[in-house]
Amino acid sequence: MSTDSQLVTAIKADLVWLLTAWRKLLFSMESHSHPARNRWQPETTRDRLAFWVWSGLGAVLIAAAYPFAVAGFWARYVTRRLNRIATGLGLVAIVAVVGVAWGALTVLAWGQLPASGFAAVLTASVVATLSTALAWGTTRVGGRRLTLVAAYPFAVAAIFLPPVTAALVSPTLGEVILPRSTSLAAWLLDNVLAVGNLNTIIRQQFNLSGAAFVGMWAGLAVPIGWVLGLLVAFANAVRPRADGDRRR
Structure with missing residues (x-):
C-alpha cells in the first residue's frame, strides 16, 4: 500500500x-x-x-x-542498470564476452548455412561487438547529444542483432522471428514509407531474405535508439535525478 x-x-x-x-x-x-x-x-x-x-x-x-514520460522512466531505469554493469565490467571484459558469444554463433553457422547466410552471421557478429564497444565508449566520453545520437542506437543494435542472426542459423527461431520481421517490414512500407512511392522502390530494389534481415534490424536500431534516448531525456526533464547519471 x-x-x-x-x-x-x-x-x-x-x-x-x-x-x-x-x-x-x-x-x-x-x-x-x-x-x-x-x-x-x-x-x-x-x-x-x-x-x-x-x-x-x-x-x-x-x-x-x-x-x-512513464516509458522514459522505465527506459532510464533499465539503462542505468546496464550502465552500472558495464561500468563494473569495463570495456575489455564486455567486448570479450560479446565477442566470445558471437564467435561461437559464427562457428555454429560454418558448414550449416550457405555462403550468404554465413556471411550474414559473421558480419552481424562484428557489428554487434563493435556496437557494444561504441555504445560503451560514446556513453563514457560523450555528452548528452552524443549519448542520444550514437550510444542508444549502438546499444539497440547490439541487442537486436543476436536473435535475428541466430534465427538465420536455427530453424526453430527462424520460424518465430523471420516471419514477424517480414510482417513488420510490410507494415512499415505500407504505413510509414508510403511517401513518394518510396515503398514500391524499396520492394523492387531489395529482397528481404538472409543478410537483408540483419540490415533491416541494424537500420531500425537507429530510430528506435533515438526514441529511447528522447524518452529518457523527457523523463529527466519531468523528474530530474539528483545524481551524476542525469544525462544518461
Whole structure:
C-alpha cells in the first residue's frame, strides 16, 4: 500500500510540475501577481478565460504526453542498470564476452548455412561487438547529444542483432522471428514509407531474405535508439535525478 501511495504522490507531483511549467510559457513568473504562482486572482473575464483556457489546453496535452514520460522512466531505469554493469565490467571484459558469444554463433553457422547466410552471421557478429564497444565508449566520453545520437542506437543494435542472426542459423527461431520481421517490414512500407512511392522502390530494389534481415534490424536500431534516448531525456526533464547519471 505504501508503494502505491508513493507512486500516486510521484505522479501527482509530476503532473503539477508539468502544468506549472506549461503555465510559465504564457504567464510570466517575474512578479508575485501572476497566475503561475497560484496567488493571482483574475480580475476580468478576459483574464480568467485566458488563464483557464491555457491551463485546460495544457492539461490535455500533459495527459497525452505523460505516458511517454512513464516509458522514459522505465527506459532510464533499465539503462542505468546496464550502465552500472558495464561500468563494473569495463570495456575489455564486455567486448570479450560479446565477442566470445558471437564467435561461437559464427562457428555454429560454418558448414550449416550457405555462403550468404554465413556471411550474414559473421558480419552481424562484428557489428554487434563493435556496437557494444561504441555504445560503451560514446556513453563514457560523450555528452548528452552524443549519448542520444550514437550510444542508444549502438546499444539497440547490439541487442537486436543476436536473435535475428541466430534465427538465420536455427530453424526453430527462424520460424518465430523471420516471419514477424517480414510482417513488420510490410507494415512499415505500407504505413510509414508510403511517401513518394518510396515503398514500391524499396520492394523492387531489395529482397528481404538472409543478410537483408540483419540490415533491416541494424537500420531500425537507429530510430528506435533515438526514441529511447528522447524518452529518457523527457523523463529527466519531468523528474530530474539528483545524481551524476542525469544525462544518461
